[in-house]
Amino acid sequence: MNWKIFRRPAANPAQRRSVGFLARFMVLLVVFYLIVASRPVNDYVIVPFTTGIAAASGVVLRAIGEPAIVAGTEIRSGTFGVNIENGCNGVETALLLAAAVLAFPAGWRQRLFGFLLGFAAIQVVNLIRVVSLVWIGRHRPALFDSSHTVIWQSAVVLFGVLLFLLWASRQTRRPVPTPEEKAGR
Amino acid sequence: MLDRGAAIRLIVGFVLALAFWFLFSTIYEGAVAPAAEFLIRLGESPAVTRLEAPGKEFLLRRSDIPPGAKQPGLPSADLHFNFVLLAALFALHPKPWRTDRVVKLILAMLCLYAVHVVFLVFEVESLYATRFAEWSMAHYGTVARNFWAGGFHFYQIAGRFAAPFAIWWLFGRDTPAEAPQTAAVRPKRRKRKN
Numbered sequence: 001m002n003w004k005i006f007r008r009p010a011a012n013p014a015q016r017r018s019v020g021f022l023a024r025f026m027v028l029l030v031v032f033y034l035i036v037a038s039r040p041v042n043d044y045v046i047v048p049f050t051t052g053i054a055a056a057s058g059v060v061l062r063a064i065g066e067p068a069i070v071a072g073t074e075i076r077s078g079t080f081g082v083n084i085e086n087g088c089n090g091v092e093t094a095l096l097l098a099a100a101v102l103a104f105p106a107g108w109r110q111r112l113f114g115f116l117l118g119f120a121a122i123q124v125v126n127l128i129r130v131v132s133l134v135w136i137g138r139h140r141p142a143l144f145d146s147s148h149t150v151i152w153q154s155a156v157v158l159f160g161v162l163l164f165l166l167w168a169s170r171q172t173r174r175p176v177p178t179p180e181e182k183a184g185r
Numbered sequence: 186m187l188d189r190g191a192a193i194r195l196i197v198g199f200v201l202a203l204a205f206w207f208l209f210s211t212i213y214e215g216a217v218a219p220a221a222e223f224l225i226r227l228g229e230s231p232a233v234t235r236l237e238a239p240g241k242e243f244l245l246r247r248s249d250i251p252p253g254a255k256q257p258g259l260p261s262a263d264l265h266f267n268f269v270l271l272a273a274l275f276a277l278h279p280k281p282w283r284t285d286r287v288v289k290l291i292l293a294m295l296c297l298y299a300v301h302v303v304f305l306v307f308e309v310e311s312l313y314a315t316r317f318a319e320w321s322m323a324h325y326g327t328v329a330r331n332f333w334a335g336g337f338h339f340y341q342i343a344g345r346f347a348a349p350f351a352i353w354w355l356f357g358r359d360t361p362a363e364a365p366q367t368a369a370v371r372p373k374r375r376k377r378k379n
Contacts (some may be wrong), residue, residue: 022354033296033343086342114260150266157346166187
C-alpha cells in the first residue's frame with residue numbers, strides 16, 4: 001500500500017512563518033492577559049490609567065459644552081453616568097497590538113516604536129469613543145447599548161489591527177548577510 | 186495591501202457586517218445555544234441545564250430550580266459581536282466576493298461559531314462556579330472555579346478581540362506578511378573566471 005497518499009504536503013516557508021507568528025501571538029496574549037489581570041497590576045496600573053482616561057474625557061466633554069463631572073473612573077453628564085471599566089479603556093486593544101508586534105519578526109527598536117506609536121493612536125481613538133458614548137448616553141440613550149457594545153468596541157479593535165498591519169507591511173527588509181559580509185570583509 | 190481602496194472596502198464591509206449582525210444575531214443565537222447546552226449537559230449528572238435564546242440574552246433554565254424562581258440571563262451581544270470584526274477584515278481583500286474568498290469566509294465563520302459555543306460554555310460554568318454562593322462552593326473546587334471564571338474573563342478582555350484576528354490570519358490573508366530576515370533575496374554569486 002502506498003502510504004505516501006496519506007502524507008500531507010509539507011507547508012511552505014511562508015505558511016510556517018504565518019503559523020509560527022500566530023502561535024507566538026497567542027502565547028504572548030495569554031501572558032499579557034495574566035499580567036494585566038493580576039490584582040497588583042490592576043490596582044496600581046490599570047485603575048489609575050483608567051482614572052486618567054476619565055479625567056481627560058471630562059476635560060474634552062466640558063470643552064464641548066457638556067456638564068461633565070468626573071469621580072475616579074466614573075463620568076456623569078446630567079442624568080447620565082458611566083463607569084469606565086476594563087474593555088473600555090483601550091487596554092485590550094493595546095494588549096492585542098503588543099502581542100502582535102512582539103510576535104512579528106522585526107528589530108526591537110522597530111517593535112518599540114510601533115507599539116508606542118500604536119498605543120498613543122489607540123488612546124486618542126478611545127478618548128473619542130468615551131466622549132462620544134457619554135454624549136450619546138445623555139442625548140440619544142436608546143442608541144447607547146449598540147454603540148457601546150458593537151460599534152465602538154469593534155471600531156477600536158479594528159483600528160488596532162489596522163495599525164499592526166500597517167506597521168508590519170512597512171517593516172524594512174533586513175538583508176541576509178552574504179558570506180563575504182559574514183567573514184567581515 | 187492597505188491603500189485607499191482597502192480602507193473603503195473595510196468601511197463598507199464593517200457597515201454591511203453590522204447590518205447583517207443586527208438582522209440575524211437572534212437567529213444565530215438560536216444555533217449557538219443548543220450546541221453549548223449539549224456540551225454543558227455532557228458534564229452534568231443528571232443533565233439539568235437548558236439554554237434558551239429569545240434574543241439579546243441567553244436564558245439559563247435548570248430543571249432542578251423550582252418553577253417561578255428567577256432564572257439568570259446572560260447578555261448575548263458581548264459573546265458574538267466579534268463577527269463584525271471578522272467580516273470587516275475579510276473585506277480588506279481586493280476581491281472579497283470571489284468564490285474562494287467566500288468559501289474561506291464561511292470556514293472562518295464556522296471557526297468563530299466554535300469559539301462562541303466554547304466560550305458560552307465557559308460563561309455558564311463560570312456563573313455556576315462563582316455566583317451561587319454555597320452551592321458554587323459545594324460543587325466547584327478552587328481549581329475549577331478559577332479555570333471557568335479565568336477562561337471566561339480571558340475571553341472578555343482579550344479573547345473575543347483576538348479570535349477574529351487569529352482566524353482571519355489563518356484563513357483570510359492572501360499574501361502572508363513577510364518576515365524581514367527571511368524575505369530578503371540573497372544576491373547571486375558570480376562565477377569566477379579562470
